[in-house]
Amino acid sequence: MRLLTARLSAKRRSPFAGFLVVLLGLLITGGAYTLLSPASAETSAADQSTVSQGRQLFLVGCSSCHGENGEGIRTDRGTQYGPPLAGVGAASVDFQVGTGRMPMARPGAQAEKKEVVYSAEEIEALAAYVASLGPGPAVPEASEYDTTEVDNEAVVRGGEFFRTNCTACHNFAAVGGALPGGKYAPSLEGVSNKHVYEAMLTGPQQMPVFSDGVLKPEEKRDIIAYLNSVQEQPNYGGSPLGSYGPVSEGLFGWLIGIGSLVGFAVWIASSSARSKKGVRA
Amino acid sequence: MSTATTNGKKAATVAKSNKLAAGAAEWVDDRVGLAGVAKKQVRKIFPDHWSFMLGEIALWSFVVLLLTGTFLTLWFKPSMAEIHYDGSYDQLRGVAMSEAYASSLAISFDVRGGLLMRQIHHWSAMLFIASMFVHMMRVYFTGAFRKPREINWVIGCLLLLLGSLEGFTGYSLPDDLLSGTGLRAAHGFTLSMPVVGTYLSFLMFDGEFPGDAIIPRMYTAHVLLLPGVLLALVGLHMLLLVYQKHTQYPGPGRTNDNVVGYPMMPVYAAKAGGFFFIVFGVTALMGGLMSINPVWRYGPYDPSQVTAGSQPDWYMGWPDGALRIMPGWETELLGFTLSWNVFLPIIVLPGLMFTILLMLPFIEAFITGDKRDHHLLQRPRNAPSRTATMVALMTFIGLLWAAGGNDILALKFSLNLNYITYFIRVMVFVGPVLAFIITRRWCISLQKADQERLLHGYESGVIMRSPEGSYAEKHLPISASEAYTLTARDEDAKHPMPAAVDGNGVPNRKAQVQTLRAKLSDAWHSGNTQNPTREELEEAHHHASHELEMHEAASHDDGQQHDRHGIEGGELKKH
Amino acid sequence: MTVDHPGVEGATRGNQDAVEAQHAAGRNSQDRHAGPVPDPGLEEHEPRPTDVDERAGRRAERQVALMFLLSALCALLFCVAYFVFEIGETPDEILGYGASNVTLGVTLGLALLFIGVGAIQWARKLMSDVEVVEMRHPTASSDADRTETLKALDQGISDSAIMRRPLIRNSLLGAMAMLGLPTVVLLRDLGPLPGDKLSKTVWRPGMRVVNDVVGTPIRPEEVEIGQLINTQPAILFEEEDGERIYEGTPLLQEKTKASTIVVRMRPDDITPAEGRENWGVGGILCYSKICTHVGCPISLWEQQTHHLLCPCHQSTFDLADNGKVVFGPAGRALPQLPLMLDDEGYLVAQSDFTEPVGPSYWERGDR
Secondary structure, eight states, X not given: OHHHHHHHHHHHOOTTHHHHHHHHHHHHHHHHHHHHXXXXXXXXXXXXXXXXHHXXXXXXXXXXXXXXXXXXXXXXXXXXXXXXXXXTHHHHHXXXXXXXXXXXXXXXXXXXXXXXXXXXXXXXXXXXXXXXXXXXXXOOOXXXXXXXXXXXXXXXXXXXXXXXXXXXXXXXXXXXXEOGGGOEEOXXXXXXXXXXXXXXXXXXXXXXXXXXXXXXXXXXXXXXXXXXXXXXXXXXXXXXXXXXXXXXXXXXXXXXXIHHHHHHHHHHHSOOOOOSTTTTO | OOSOEESSSSOOOOOOOOHHHHXXXXXXXXXXXXHHHHHHHHTOEEOXXXXXXXXXXXXXXXXXXXXXXXXXXXXXXXXXXXXXXXXXXXXXXXXXXXXXXXXXXXXXXXXXXXXXXXXXXXXHHHHHHHHXXXXXXXXXXXXXXXXXXXXXXXXXXXXXXXXXXXXXXXXXTTOBHHHHHHHHHHHHHHHTSTTXXXXXXXXXXXXXXXXXXXXXXXXXXXXXXXXXXXXXXXXXXXXXXHHHOOOBOOBTTBOTTEEEEEEIIIIIHHHHHHHHHHHHHHHHHHHHHBOOOOHHHHOBOOTTOOOSSOOOOGGGHHHHHHHHHSOOOOEEETTEEEOHHHHIIIIIHHHHHHHHHHHHHHHHHHHHOOOSOOOBOOOGGGSHHHHHHHHHHXXXXXXXXXXXXXXXXXXXXXXXXXXXXXXXXXXXXXXXXXXXXXXXXXXXXXXXXXXXXXXXXXXXXXXXXXXXXXXEEEEEOOOHXXXXXXXXOOOOOOOOOOOSBOTTSXXXXXXXXXXXXXXXXXXXXXXXXXXXXXXXXXXXXXXXXXXXXXXXXXXXXXXXXXXXXXXXXXXXXXX | OOOOOGGGHHHHSOHHHHHHHHHHHHTTOGGGGXXXXXXXXXXXXXXXXXXXXXXXXXXXXXXXXXXXXXXXXXXXXXXXXXXXXXXXTSOOEETTEEHHHHHHHHHHHHXXXXXXXXXXXXXXXXXXXXXXEEEOOOSSOOHHHHHHHHHHHHHHHHHHTTTTOHHHHHXXXXXXXXXXXXXXXXXXXXXXXXXXXGGOOSOOTTOBEEETTTOOBOOGGGOOXXXXXXXXXXXXXXXXXXXXXXXXXXHHHHHHHHOEEEEEOOGXXXXXXXXXXXXXXXTEEEEESBOTTTOOBOOEEETTTTEEEOTTXXXXXXXXXXXXXXXXXXXXXXXXEXXXXXXXXXXXXXXXXXXOOSSOOGGGGGO
8 A cells, every 4th residue: 555655646646636635525525515405404485386396297107107196006916016106215216217217118127228208307396296205315416426526546446336336237347237037237338427326325126225324425426436437448458349248258259250260261272263264275 | 292193284393493492401401311201291282171271270379379378478477465556557556456467457558569469368269269169060070080080089179178278277367356256166166076175175275265376376287287288289189180191071083092182382381371370360450459358347356246247258158057057956965065056067067078079989980880991071961960969069068158148148138037047947958859850850851952963963943844834943964073072972881780699609798789789870870861873873864864855855846945955064053 | 709710710700890800801992982973083173364374473473462561561560559659547549449459459460461361362373273182091000010010019028027927017006006195195285174264254243244345334224225235344444553454365265255245125024034033133134245156246136026146157045035045056045144233333243154155065064
């Protein structure tokens, strides 16, 4: 570690860098606090109208599965048709509707990501309504998942969290993986910072919850920062071949490697063009 | 070369002797006296066919492996000592990792061309084993393994086994998350061995997994022991090839007693040498354009981490698949634990499959009792049982291979992981049997089609109308060389049924074994079409030409003959 | 053969031998292939354009030479690319790829390919393609050579008296066999004996269950239903005299056995086995993270089905039902770590695991 810090500070930072980072951190935290705390304290009339607008949308678009008051619907066999929504929080709605997973096109093993059907305002209204059903995680503020100010050490730490908590399902390159019974952990490529954050916070579908108490907000942000940094880095070695690991490598090795070399072998052994001139001329 | 003849109209003109080459050759011969041996080899004849170059891919990718591997050893540190990374790759800076992993990162990011060499090395390893596989398929399907080439078959099998081991020890060296996961599984496999497993694992890993010994130990095996043995076996393989001369496909002028092709110097020196550059070039392009084993994305090995899609390289995929579809059987016996669920698929099955592979030539020779030398290759269709056997084995391996990628299949094709597993559990038994039956029937049908072509000629595509108004397609006789090629096949070797008593009235003690072999050889060859006799062939041709005449006479009467009549068989064939 | 009448040797031979003799006679004989169609002989050589047309020949020559020149050019470009493109911390990019690797690979690949293609084109177009027939020699030695060699071998064996003096032979064989022992014994120090190392982990009663990576202890109120926490025993993060107690290889060795996951389910969903009723804290359970199949760490937790999937070979465990195997090749349930709260309200272990974790092994039942 000593070696590392020595090299790092020598290479990457001016003597004031640490001081600046701490200052910046303090400013951001303070700023975020002043922004956040009054918002949660007052409930304005405007919020009330958003909630009732959300309620209208909910009755049209969601209640057939989740019940008229979001109490959930069970089938005759006792399985869950649409789960109860009290306590899932605004973050959950923002993720599920904001990524197009909800409303579901048809019942299935897993809600798929698809085109978003609601506008940003409608999603906000729906989220406000569902949040009013019971306390749950709120939609995170932009500052919580903003990774522009994150330093490399945080990215490295994010990588460690990522490999410990995420790769088992989402794969080392975050391109997704299979789960039992036709379910899958989706690819994280192109997923917005906010939605990644919300997914960790709320545990959509089969994904476990990574609550703020256990995986701290800044640790979540580090994970997002790591994801962004590896997705931004060039593919050093050429085409990543889907990043599925040895299976896709084996496939391409056979198709392209053996395929082209056998092609060359056929060419080498084929007889070249013949001339009519010399024969019985 | 006194025995050599050519199809050239005049003997090749001997070029003016090259003074420089002659001088060098004399200098060497004065000292080692090799001219006696070399005189035959310089103009040694090799037959030309693309399928004879599959083994060459393996040979050349092995050379590429030696070259790139040597380059990698200049930087790689086979050490599991922990350090904190301070190289160029930002996302891992400061992370604790082994020196082996850190040096793999250094090769990838701090040595120019290092990543390229790593990737060429890995790609050519994949191609090395893949080409050994296809080469082996070619040898088996064409019957090239038969006497006198059984020893080379055995050497080839050993090369395949050692090549796979070499691959495993190689991809386990970088000590990234994926290779560590593979080693962890290998540790589990070792533990599953009854009685000795635990002790063996402690000896291999110098204590508990992962320990700090396994990578240096595997490194020695990977760069010294295994390549040495591989090199020696490759040399032996080639030596036998040169001594026994290459097999060839039957054809006009090509018999069991000769070999027809082009001389080593200059044609094969150019073709084989050129192919080396092509193999190297293709792997270099692959290394430049296609990422393989991006170790930096996996992160250092940590026994509490794993990634989705943790698979071995492709050639270890099928035992991994067997492991995946095995039910979770475990037995407690007198306080001891027997892990059938690991031991059977990963220790017993590969050993069994390898033994079967090794024994294939001897099994076939036992069944057919064939003691003849074979230098002419067979078409796969002419040995239906053999072809079907290999297709059944391939189906078995292929299904297990698919099972080894079941999670990727499930993800990419939106399938249910569990159903894939259940499906393959059944198919692994049903599939090979079906494959055997279908392939056998298919081969026999192809033989019949050949027979048809031989006796009645080929379909010319010309439809003839008879005076009665019925239509028939005109068949034209095939060329003499094609007819010869089709009939240039050995008689099936068969065991006769033994007599219970020999000529002197002494009871035959081996009767039981002989009966079994007779029955087996009967079953092995059953359904095979045999060459027609000369008389049968003549009669068929006579019949065919007679029919043709009848038709042509008829069409002549119609006055429509002009556009067809003049077309000769040979001409038609070219269209 | 017990009866031996020299005069009727052929007749006394078994059928089997007769077949072999017949095959041996047919060995290498020409007429084996005497099929119904006579061998028309080698097809006549047809010249190529380059054989008969000097211009075509020169064109091919230029073509081949061009390939070799292109190869040389690519080799030069390789050197240029080597020095031009940066690697390391600020690598150059081309179309999102690492510029150095791609350019080096393409130039080297083409440099090699052009040589290969050129050489083969040379062989195909310009080298003599008259087919040459070489006769095979029989693979086996001549009968005379064989007899002579066998005779020499017999002479050697009889001169050594190895068959006549069995004492020498047998004692030598014994000595050689015994030499195997030092070879095996010499490998003994490859590693220590297992002892009970595989059945013990660092978990002790009262040891905190802490977050992996950062080592923070966990309060049950921070854990939500559906939560998954990848955890380690606290001792792996503890320091003594400013140094970590476990570092490097020993750390990895302990992690191999002691890694755990903590999950929270609705208490109603959990069906604890007898004796395990008090192993959880309000629906929070702790299981070994090491698969009982071959030891991969498992943490693919489906919070709704309570199933845990191993990404290596798809063994699936039901964490609501004592870690029972519900699918896949694992033979045993996932070991559970009994949990309780310490005085400060953090999750701690009640004891070590009550059974060995990880893959099965022969002496596993000994514990």
